[in-house]
Amino acid sequence: MSYEESLKAITLVADATLGVYTGVAGQPGSPQPHGGNQYRFVKVTGVGQAGLATGAGDAIGVVQNKPQGTGHAATVAFSGVSNVLTGGPISAGDGIKSDGTGKAVKATPVTDAALVVAIAIGTSTGVDQLIPALLV
Secondary structure, three states: OOOHHHOEEEEEEEOOOOOOOOOOOOOOOOOOOOOOOOOOEEEEEEOOEEEEOOOOOOOOEEEOOOOOOOOOEEEEEEEEEEEEEEEOOEOOOOEEEEOOOOOEEEOOOOOOHHHOOEEEOOOEOOEEEEEEEEEO
């Protein structure tokens, strides 16, 4: 099931933490894996610039594309339903925050309430899975 059509997004410039060359899957010389930093949480790192969120409550949205290097365009969703890359198990309905690498992790309701940036719509059983989440 897809929800991405309801996204609101802006375009920022990728910094060195976000822009990663992924190449084309199956082409000689392309690195593995090919996912880059797509569907990770990002933060503002400069004027019109975005980088991976650090988990300190600084996430502003989820990068939707794969910027291929520093200075390339990064489409950042800030409202709506987006896929997110998980950093651990998450259940539908859980509050989500960013970990230190921009991946989605379950937020503890009492201690992490101010860090919640999304609500899980899907369920993840582990790391590096894509689930839909409502950005808040």
